[in-house]
Amino acid sequence: MHIQKKLILLTLAVFLSSCGKSEKNEKKSETNIEFASNMTISDDYAFTSSTLNNDLLYCWDLNSESFDVFCSKPDCKHETYSENNNTSCSAASPGGSFYVYSFLYNESLYSICYSNVNEFTVIKSNTDGTNKKNVLECDITFSTVGFPSFCDGKLLFIGEVFNTDNLESSDVDGEYSLCLLDLDELSYEKIADVGKENECIIGNKSLYLYNDKAYISYSEMNDDSYSDTFESFDLSDGQKTEILKMDSNINISGYDENTMLYSIYDDSNISYIYKLDLETNDKEEILECDGTAYSIYMDDDRLFYLCNTSNSDGTDKRGATIYSLKDKKITKECEFADDQYVYINGRNSSKYIILYQNSEQDSFGILSDEDFWNLDFENAHFCFEQLDY
Secondary structure, three states, X not given: OOOOHHXXXXXXXXXOEEOOOOOOOOOOOOEEEEEEOOEEEEOOEEEEEOOOOOOEEEEEEOXXXXXXXXXXXXXXXXXXXXXXXXXXXXXXXXXXXXXXXXXXXXXEEEEEEEOOOXXXXXXXXXXXXXXXXXXXXXXXXXXXXXXOEEEXXXXXXXXXXXXXXXXXXXXXXXXXXXXXXXXXXXXXXXXXXXXXXXXEEOOOOOEEEEOOEEEEEEEEEOOOOEEEEEEEEEOOOOOEEEEEEEOOEEEEEEEEOOEEEEEEEOOOOEEEEEEEEOOXXXXXXXXXXXXXXXXXXXXXXXXXXXXXXXXXXXXXXXXEEEEEOOOOEEEEEEEOOOOOEXXXXXXXXXXXXXXXXXXXXXXXXXXXXXXXXXXXXXXXXXXXXXXXX
């Protein structure tokens, strides 16, 4: 059953996106938007698209758990532009372009779309996806490395420029830049150069906007050295501040207002989990654990993390752990089966979005806060398979 227009308007209209809280935006921020791989997650919805073609938009209602093509037109065949260049489906990407991300802001749906190298387009439409308008064309590739961060109408992202004179070569490498897209002003700017694609690694949770500062983490590699850097840029004057610099890998799990959670992994097969105060830039070690720790979440007195440990026989052990911050000890842990993989795709104020994979299943699901902290992943309400068609 297709999502009806009335339901879409009731569920999705008038959402404002938020970020790290500050006095300036506290009243304006009503719901969070978190960016994940091919998905945006808010308190009430998630938008995603086909992982192969990215030319048809889907909406996942996180309250009713319904999932369908984001089109309210009755009897629509949901033809893409490549199938019919006169398609009237409101979920189809315009003009043969492809969706990168879509999200609601200020009573409109915004979509980041691309079709050509070193270009991307911002499409604005009604909250039901109709009346699409091209409102901004940008002369840079919207890179999918490093999930964007959205705050108060501004989108922090990684832009990439390729040498178009050498596109047929297998050695084409882009140049990464830290960029800011302003949806209120309908403009974008490059904040800083980051590095070359073959010499620079940018993790998924490497970008963050907070208190008018842009944060980025990246790794630099060459034949002789390796280093990880976490730094900030003041958006008012462009001043750069280096916060962390080390030879070990800085694996950022995410942010909660002014706190960043990250882990450092060294050659001894041990991870050290830290939290960092973005107001003072002070860091605090929380614990150390065997293996590679990632997907770290924290509430008032508990810490959650996934961990991958290499066994002496060459196999891997994967699992999840709950650590008591008050008692300084592990209170619950579980080990995944050999063919079982659990990924935390994101969260909103009351739910966690997980991707669950085993030999029989490859699905996205909703996990309650209680089940998450009890490690009851089997209680997730699985709503749809990966869109790989």
